[in-house]
Amino acid sequence: MKSRMSLLCLSAAVFLAASAAGAAFKLPVPEKLTLKNGIVVYYLKTAEVPMVSFRLYLKGAGSAQEPSAFEGIAGMTADQIMKGTPAMGAEAVAEALDFLGARAGVSAADEYASLSAECLSEHFPRVLDIAAACLKEPAFLEDEFKKARDIRLNELKSSKDNPGRAVRYYFLKAYFGTHPLGHFPSGTDESLVKMTAADVRDYYRTYYGPKGAIGALVGDIEKKQALVLLNAALGGWKGADVPVTATPPLPEPRGAKLLLVDKPDATQAYWILGAPGHALGDKITPQAAVMNTLFGGRFTSWLSTEMRIKRGLTYGANSSLQPYRIGGLFQAASYTRNEKIGEMLDLLFDLLRKAGRDGFTPAEVESSRNYIQGQFPPTLETNGAKANAYVQLAYFNLGFDYYDRYLAGVKTTSPEAAKAAAARLIPADDYVLVVVGKADEIRDQLKKFGAWTEKKISDPGF
Amino acid sequence: MKKAVAAGAVILFAGAALLSASFRKEDIKVHRLDNGLKILLLEHHTIPNIALYTYYRVGSRNERPGLTGVSHFIEHMMFNGSPKVPPGEFDRRMEFAGGSNNASTSQDRTGYTDWIPAAALEEMLEMEADRMQDATFDSEVLESERQVIASERRMGVDNDNDAILSENVQATAIMAHPYHWDVIGWMSDIQGWRRDEIIAYYKTYYAPNNAVLILVGDFAEARALELIRKYFGPIPSGPTPPAVVTVEPPQMGPKRVFIQRDAQVPSFQAVWHAPAVHDPGSIPMDILGRVLLRGESSRLYRRLVRQEQLASSVFGGASRTIDPYLFAVHVKPKPGADLARIEAVIEEELAKIKKEGLADSEIQKVLNAVRSDFYRSLQTIAGKAYQLAETETAYGGFERMFTLMDDYAAVTNAKIIEAANQYFTDDNKTVGTLVPEGGRK
Numbered sequence: 001m002k003s004r005m006s007l008l009c010l011s012a013a014v015f016l017a018a019s020a021a022g023a024a025f026k027l028p029v030p031e032k033l034t035l036k037n038g039i040v041v042y043y044l045k046t047a048e049v050p051m052v053s054f055r056l057y058l059k060g061a062g063s064a065q066e067p068s069a070f071e072g073i074a075g076m077t078a079d080q081i082m083k084g085t086p087a088m089g090a091e092a093v094a095e096a097l098d099f100l101g102a103r104a105g106v107s108a109a110d111e112y113a114s115l116s117a118e119c120l121s122e123h124f125p126r127v128l129d130i131a132a133a134c135l136k137e138p139a140f141l142e143d144e145f146k147k148a149r150d151i152r153l154n155e156l157k158s159s160k161d162n163p164g165r166a167v168r169y170y171f172l173k174a175y176f177g178t179h180p181l182g183h184f185p186s187g188t189d190e191s192l193v194k195m196t197a198a199d200v201r202d203y204y205r206t207y208y209g210p211k212g213a214i215g216a217l218v219g220d221i222e223k224k225q226a227l228v229l230l231n232a233a234l235g236g237w238k239g240a241d242v243p244v245t246a247t248p249p250l251p252e253p254r255g256a257k258l259l260l261v262d263k264p265d266a267t268q269a270y271w272i273l274g275a276p277g278h279a280l281g282d283k284i285t286p287q288a289a290v291m292n293t294l295f296g297g298r299f300t301s302w303l304s305t306e307m308r309i310k311r312g313l314t315y316g317a318n319s320s321l322q323p324y325r326i327g328g329l330f331q332a333a334s335y336t337r338n339e340k341i342g343e344m345l346d347l348l349f350d351l352l353r354k355a356g357r358d359g360f361t362p363a364e365v366e367s368s369r370n371y372i373q374g375q376f377p378p379t380l381e382t383n384g385a386k387a388n389a390y391v392q393l394a395y396f397n398l399g400f401d402y403y404d405r406y407l408a409g410v411k412t413t414s415p416e417a418a419k420a421a422a423a424r425l426i427p428a429d430d431y432v433l434v435v436v437g438k439a440d441e442i443r444d445q446l447k448k449f450g451a452w453t454e455k456k457i458s459d460p461g462f
Numbered sequence: 463m464k465k466a467v468a469a470g471a472v473i474l475f476a477g478a479a480l481l482s483a484s485f486r487k488e489d490i491k492v493h494r495l496d497n498g499l500k501i502l503l504l505e506h507h508t509i510p511n512i513a514l515y516t517y518y519r520v521g522s523r524n525e526r527p528g529l530t531g532v533s534h535f536i537e538h539m540m541f542n543g544s545p546k547v548p549p550g551e552f553d554r555r556m557e558f559a560g561g562s563n564n565a566s567t568s569q570d571r572t573g574y575t576d577w578i579p580a581a582a583l584e585e586m587l588e589m590e591a592d593r594m595q596d597a598t599f600d601s602e603v604l605e606s607e608r609q610v611i612a613s614e615r616r617m618g619v620d621n622d623n624d625a626i627l628s629e630n631v632q633a634t635a636i637m638a639h640p641y642h643w644d645v646i647g648w649m650s651d652i653q654g655w656r657r658d659e660i661i662a663y664y665k666t667y668y669a670p671n672n673a674v675l676i677l678v679g680d681f682a683e684a685r686a687l688e689l690i691r692k693y694f695g696p697i698p699s700g701p702t703p704p705a706v707v708t709v710e711p712p713q714m715g716p717k718r719v720f721i722q723r724d725a726q727v728p729s730f731q732a733v734w735h736a737p738a739v740h741d742p743g744s745i746p747m748d749i750l751g752r753v754l755l756r757g758e759s760s761r762l763y764r765r766l767v768r769q770e771q772l773a774s775s776v777f778g779g780a781s782r783t784i785d786p787y788l789f790a791v792h793v794k795p796k797p798g799a800d801l802a803r804i805e806a807v808i809e810e811e812l813a814k815i816k817k818e819g820l821a822d823s824e825i826q827k828v829l830n831a832v833r834s835d836f837y838r839s840l841q842t843i844a845g846k847a848y849q850l851a852e853t854e855t856a857y858g859g860f861e862r863m864f865t866l867m868d869d870y871a872a873v874t875n876a877k878i879i880e881a882a883n884q885y886f887t888d889d890n891k892t893v894g895t896l897v898p899e900g901g902r903k
Contacts, residue, residue, distance in 0.1 A: 025509055048508070049837040091768070094758035099827045101834030120834050151767075151774045154796050158727040158774075161623050265724040268616050298562065300553045309550055312609030315617055337616065367558040374560020374579040377509035382841040 025377040029400050030216065030390050033227055036235035041215035042390040043226055046383055052124045052219030053383035054117045055391045056135075056234075059212035060242040061113035064180045070203070072187020073195060074108035076148060077203045081106045081115075083144040085137045090144050093130060102127045106135070110181055110324060111247070112395065113208070118384055121220045125229055132233035138204065145197035152186040160457050163263050164335065167270040167436040169462045170455075171331075174259045175274045175432045179251055181324065189461060209239025216390035218383040250327040252276055256450045257432045262439035263457040269437030270335040273348065275427035277321045277328030280396050284421055285323070286409025291421040292321050293368040294360050295351070296332055302351050307334055313344050321425070325396065330425050338438050342445030345433075349449075355426040359419025368418070372410050376403070485840050487864045490850065491683055493690075497699040498671025501690060502850050502860060504678045506843055512583055512679035513847035514576040516590050517855050519674075520667035521570045522645045523706050523785060529663065531647015532655055534567040535611055536664050540574065541565075542603045544596040549603050552589055559585055567645055570784045571855040577844060580680040584689050590675075591693035594668055599661055608652065615646045623896050624792070627729045630719045631894035632788065635733050639710040641787050669700025674854050678847040710735070710786060712889075719894035728795045729896040730804055731778070734885050736789035739782040739856050745866075746873055746881035747789055751779020752831060753824045754811065755791065762791065765807050772799045772807070782856050789885060801895050812886045819875035819882070829870055836867075 030042035039056075063074040082105055084090040097104050102119035104127055115135055119127045159165045169184065176182020187195065215234075217226055253275060278284050289297075296303035296319025303317040317334035332352075336344045360368075380386055380403075393402050435446065439454065446452055493501040521533050543549035556563060561578035578586050619625045629644045636642045646652075675694070677686055713735060737743040754762050755778050766773040778790040793804055839845035854860040 049840050051834070051837050051841070091759065091764065098757040098759040099823065099830060101827075101831035118838070120830075120837065147768065147771065150771065150796070154727060154774045154794075157797060158794070161726050163621055164617065267620055268613070298557055300550070300557050305550070308610055310606070312606035313613070315610055315614040335613075335617065337613065367554075370560040371557045371562070374511075374582070375562055375577070377511050378577060378842060378844065381509060381843070382838075 025380075027380055027386065027389055027400065027403050030218075031223065033217075033223070033230065035231050037210050037237055039210050039213045039215060039230075039234055039237075040394070041217055041226075041230055042394060043216070043223060044218045044386060044390075045221065045223065046218060046386075047220050050121045050220045051119065051383060052121050052217060052221050053387045054115075054124075054128065054131075054215065054217050055384075055387045056115040056213055056215040057391045057395050058113045058115070058208055058242075059214075059395075060111070060244040061207040062109045062111045063183045063185060064110045064247045065207060065245060066180055066183055068178050068180075069191065070195060070199060071183045071191040072152070072185060073191070073199060073203050074113065074207075075185035076145075076152075076187060076195065077200050077208075078106040078108040078113045079148055080140055080145060080200055081138045081204070082131070082134050083148075084139045084141065085133045086139050088130070088133065089139075090141070093134060096130055097127065100127060104131045108185065114391075116384075124219075124221060128229055128233045132237075135208070136234075136237050140197050140201045140204065142197045145200060149192050149195065153189065153192055155186060156184075156189060160263075163266045163268065163270045163436045166261070166263070166457065167272055167333075167434060170259065170261050170436060171272040171274060171432070171434045173462045174257065174434050175251070175253070175329070177251055179248060181247070181250065207242055209242050210234065210237040211239055211241050214391050214394050216387040216394075218387040218390070247324070247326055250276065250324070253430045253432050255430060258446075258450050258452040259432075259434045260439060260443065260446060260452045260454045261434065261436040261457055262454060263436055264438055264440070266338070266436065266438045268335045268337050269341040269435055269442050270333075271341070271345070271433060271435045272331055272333040273427075273431055273433045274329055274331045275425075275431040277330040277425060278323055279327050280323040280325055281398055282323070282328075284424065286406050287413045287417040287421040288321055288425055289372055290365060290368045290410060290413040291355075291360070291418045291425065292319055292330075293371055294364050294418070295319050295355055295422065295426065298371060302355070303332060303334065303348075306347050306351060307336075307344060311347075313340050330427065338441040339445075341435065341437060341442045342448070345446070345449060352426055353428065355422040356419075356428055359422060360415055362415050365413060365415045365418050369410055369413060373407060376407065485846065487861065490860065493687060495670060495691065495695055497695070497697055498669075499694050499697075500674040500854070501687070502674065502676045502854065503681075503683050503686060504846060504850070505681060505683055506678055506846070507680050509843070510580045510680050511843060512578050512580055512677060512681055513843045514578060514583070514586055514590070515676040515847045515851045516574040516576075516594070517674050517676070517851045518572045518667060519570075519672050519855055520572050520703070521568050522643060522647075523569050523640045524667065524703070525640055525643070525647075528651060529655060529659060530643045530651045531611065531645070532651075532660060532663050533572055533667075534645055534647065535607070535652070535655065536597075536660065536668070537565045537567045537572050537574075538607050538611060539599055539604065539660070539664075540593050540597055542607060543598045543600055544592050545598065546592050546596065547589055549598075549600060552593065555585065555589065556582070561586060569641055569645060569787070573851060573855075575844070575847070583681055583686065587689050587693045591697060594670065594673065594694070595697050597664060597668070599657055599664070601657060604657060604660070608655070611646070611652050612649065615649060615652060619644065619646060620649075623723060623725050624729050624794070626723070627719070627721060627731060627894050627896040628792075630721060631731055631733055631892055634717050634719050634894070635713070635735070635788055635892035636710055637713075639708050639785060640706065641710075641783070641785065666700065666703050670694060670697050671699040672703055674851065676847050676850050676854070678850070679843040706785065713892075714889065716888045717892040719892065721894070721896040722899050723896060725896060725898040727797050728799065728801060728898065730773075730793040730795050730801050730894070731790060732805065732808060732891060732893045733788040733790045734887070734890045736780050736787060736885055738784060738786045740784075741786070743881045743884065744780065744782065745869055746877050747780040747885065748782075749820070749825060749828045749870070749873060749878065750815065750882060751789060752828045753820055755779050756831070759827075761811050762808065765811060766793060766804060770803070770807060772796060772804050784856065801897070805893060812882065816879065816882045816886060819879040822875075825873065825875070825878075829867075832867065832870060
């Protein structure tokens with residue numbers, strides 16, 4: 001594999017910030033359906049394949065609402081919803097969905113939880129029925145909860161075997177501290193041990209309900225039938241208002257916060273650097289995308305060119321921008337063999353300084369604009385991608401013409417604007433940098449970057 | 463990040479009767495140039511983009527000791543310059559034109575996948591044709607790229623206990639055939655490939671008669687064909703690449719791999735020799751893989767993860783490979799889990815199947831899954847190109863895509879029982895365990 005996967009995954013994960021539409025492509029405007037209980041579902045008929053995709057965002061059910069002591073409870077609650085109803089056990093649910101070749105699940109993001117279902121059109125009535133039954137009346141059985149908790153504890157443990165995974169966990173804690181956006185979706189050793197099925201049930205009762213829920217249905221299904229099915233499955237769902245507490249302000253690093261995690265058997269050193277990014281819908285979004293594409297967002301980016309293409313230090317190096325409703329996160333990441341980590345971080349800091357100081361050439365900016373526009377249409381090709389776009393844009397009040405405006409912004413981004421975006425978003429002095437590697441072989445190389453806090457990977461927690 | 467190298471493609475199929483109008487055999491236009499280049503064209507105008515896939519019939523099965531991993535290395539070097547396109551220019555020009563790409567190498571094929579705006583077609587065809595015949599292998603660039611591969615190996619294998627175990631199990635189960643080594647190659651070979659050997663390998667396998675070119679998306683057939691003729695037509699065909707002659711001898715008894723390492727959690731896997739993609743047994747084995755390992759309702763997930771709670775996950779199954787390869791059961795055990803018990807549970811489940819086969823509903827479940835997976839992938843131009851490319855290279859003809867579902871539907875329980883008894887034997891089996899240092903066997 002040549003290595004673009006990180007970039008592709010990135011554009012799927014943070015698509016709101018990622019890209020923009022080609023000249024001849026627009027996101028089709030969906031129809032708005034309103035269910036009997038007020039749930040809004042955006043609907044679009046497509047006939048490319050005989051399949052449908054359904055999404056439902058549940059306001060307030062995300063990890064940002066979690067009390068710190070119950071870190072991971074939003075993810076756990078979401079996970080347990082599909083583990084059966086009083087009338088249908090967990091295995092029966094899994095069997096029924098697998099039998100139809102369907103995909104259905106619930107997951108928790110920061111602000112909301114999301115139900116997602118995708119199947120052949122002919123199976124949609126049955127799949128929606130099962131998913132809605134689970135959503136409205138989950139059983140939350142003690143036994144299922146314990147199984148899930150066990151799997152999570154094991155995954156946390158095994159993540160320390162893989163430095164590439166471990167560095168992400170350490171980074172989240174080093175950057176966000178106790179802020180809810182730094183919560184592990186899986187929970188932590190501490191929080192999982194304390195959590196019970198009853199806690200999950202309470203969390204569900206408080207945060208799951210139809211009030212404020214926003215859905216999207218895209219695929220090969222007629223509107224009339226869609227409305228009948230959605231009303232039958234979800235239109236009778238009742239519930240009180242969901243309490244939504246505002247997310248506390250994001251931490252802002254002051255100075256360089258440096259953490260070294262010693263993993264004595266590692267043959268490569270893995271690092272992530274983070275600093276404040278921009279919020280969702282911030283008007284700098286198109287210029288930031290043009291800038292980040294050049295800095296670390298594609299194969300010929302600065303990071304990849306200097307670290308991989310010219311020097312062969314690594315298989316991949318990249319940067320990304322993750323926007324939240326309040327604030328955002330800029331990250332750069334890569335890895336190299338132990339003896340090269342000092343050289344690699346020198347390069348990183350040179351490039352960070354250069355971006356804010358010199359900006360980009362007109363040819364670079366033109367290339368980035370072309371790239372973002374050219375890569376945009378495929379990001380909205382599938383039913384699921386369109387459904388995701390509708391719920392995201394509606395949930396965050398960005399408007400269905402968001403991409404048109406975004407693209408227009410990309411198209412007109414000047415070198416000066418890209419430089420200004422770099423000056424604002426590429427950190428110079430204030431950042432968090434985490435390295436996981438064999439301390440005996442890398443400690444001396446790291447000294448010149450400042451004072452490091454050191455942890456052992458065998459220490460409990462992250 | 464995805465694993466560096468693909469071990470057997472995931473190909474999905476649907477029968478002609480089950481296909482919707484959006485993907486019909488007769489819409490796929492087949493051409494062949496005089497130099498042997500096969501071309502598949504499918505116009506599709508929903509977005510102003512094109513998926514341009516160039517697949518070469520070369521992978522790690524064509525390698526030999528000393529040159530292991532070289533197919534994958536050449537994949538990397540294909541981006542690193544020719545007399546007309548200096549090192550780095552391929553990607554720079556492609557991204558300037560609004561395109562992106564990836565490439566991957568498996569045991570059986572090497573694929574170059576370009577996702578481009580419609581307007582970039584001519585430039586991309588020109589550059590693809592250029593690197594089919596003229597890659598430079600500049601010495602300095604080659605040395606730098608060698609270290610990228612070494613890094614990829616360290617990331618993908620050496621720092622990943624599951625991958626370490628897989629590589630050892632594969633190399634133990636397969637003794638003689640080139641599937642013995644992983645696609646990434648041994649580290650000493652990576653550090654040792656000579657430039658002249660690399661070039662000779664490239665000249666052998668990178669030729670129009672050993673490639674297939676696939677275009678799906680927003681183009682006009684006549685114009686695309688004209689451009690393809692213009693850029694690919696002048697490339698001379700090469701000699702027929704040598705056949706892979708080594709046949710894996712029958713295994714004479716059960717084999718075991720035991721590794722102790724610094725680890726928080728153990729790893730477990732069991733493999734059995736399995737039939738090649740052309741063998742009629744490959745479809746029953748694929749069905750068995752799905753019933754045993756796919757989804758939370760699968761037999762081994764239920765037994766190992768849910769009922770006995772010995773593991774946190776299971777995955778694996780059959781691969782579609784040109785030569786006989788392995789059916790694999792990968793298990794992520796819980797810390798301290800009894801690995802012998804895991805093996806016993808797997809054997810119990812296989813014994814049941816050898817005796818009774820599968821329930822009709824389980825076979826129907828597989829047919830439903832195959833069909834919905836197929837449509838899911840057909841939602842995109844890239845998915846369509848992928849299906850065409852993988853089927854073409856695995857089966858020697860994309861047309862097989864339109865008949866395979868019928869063969870799946872025709873599999874009887876008797877065939878399942880026959881395949882299970884033929885392949886899931888002790889003599890055919892290799893078991894690998896990796897345990898934390900100080901742990902017991």
